[in-house]
Amino acid sequence: MTELTPLHGKRILLIIGGGIAAYKTLELIRRLADKGVRVRAIMTKAAHEFVTPLSVSSLTGEKVYTDLFDLTDEAEMGHIQLSRDADLLLVAPATADLMARMVAGMANDLATTALLATDKPVMVAPAMNVRMWEHKATQRNIAQLTQDGVGFIGPDDGNMACGEFGPGRLSETPDIIAALENHFSAATGPLAGRHILVTSGPTHEPIDPVRYLANRSSGKQGHAIAGSLASLGAQVTLVAGPTAQPTPQGVKIVHVETAREMLAACQTALPADGVICAAAVADWRVVQDAEQKMKKGPDGVPALALTENPDILAIISQLPKGQRPALVVGFAAETEKIIEHATAKLARKKCDWLVANDVSPASGVMGGDMNTVHVLSATGRDDWPQLSKTEVADRLARKVADYFSTSSHH
């Protein structure tokens, strides 16, 4: 029986790479078919070593595309059309080699040509030996593909066919299907068609070429908010200071270092329907950072003259009507008198909501996984219980969606 899920009626171009996990795609094709997905498959040359085109085509009910220079294929269905006819391209298993070729923009077989020619979303489910996964070259390629907007599914940790243990196992079929469902449900989610700008992470303010002023923000909360908004269908631009957080799926990331770069990136990203300023922007920067490394010397300790950074939240909140996003949300990290300080901040910055949280060292919020917040607005205050940062993000994203679904904000 076909279940009606977000996958029903979707067309997926499955690109099967050459890895031992390729056999698992046979099960994946069957489960996708159960969900009403029409699957077409391309197999790389290496994939033929692990599964036969005959098995794949028996399950997809379609011919399998294998060779770029097959003249009959090109006459029936060109490689461009093949990649455009789908709603999404899924690479599974994505081998280290295939990902490297995607990064390089190569088109030296049908699989990479379809990936280069497509204008559709691309998701990859990697599978490889743990050392290959951890290799710097592969990690560089993952970072680049993420930057290019490619979505990652897995890999899982576990025992590998090669006898080693660690990350590199192809995600389980239900997890791949769940990731695809998430992708397609976002397209019809309550925030579909809304552009939301999120700032996250700390900023680094240079003192000289090797030193900077910074703070302890990890970017966990801001990145989680960006991810939650995207999963409700928003088009999200995440302007992020230096953090180790992975880019959430489906989010456009802009990396910055300083407050002034963050402001410029936000201005470039506007217009937006909503802005969530979750970054811990440095309040001050050094008036003039030194061109050369500052040296210890007989003249004693240097004095650092500081000057104020632009207040991104206040600037966006006070944009003229027409340019100002409909909903502007600020954060207030406080170590004492949380509500009192946050109430004053809401008024001073002129944002619509202010999410206040206790970041005193005893709270463990900075860098930790939990957060206790109060959401203040002109109409009152919501006290949320202690939640994980992911739960805070989901709840805030739903509140944003509710705000936009009320008729007065259309």
Ligand code: C5P
């Ligand atoms: O004044 P304070 O730094 O406590 O305000 C915090 C809020 O203002 C946060 O939402 C933060 O992202 C934003 N902010 C900003 N630019 C600054 C300072 C703070 O956007 N320069």
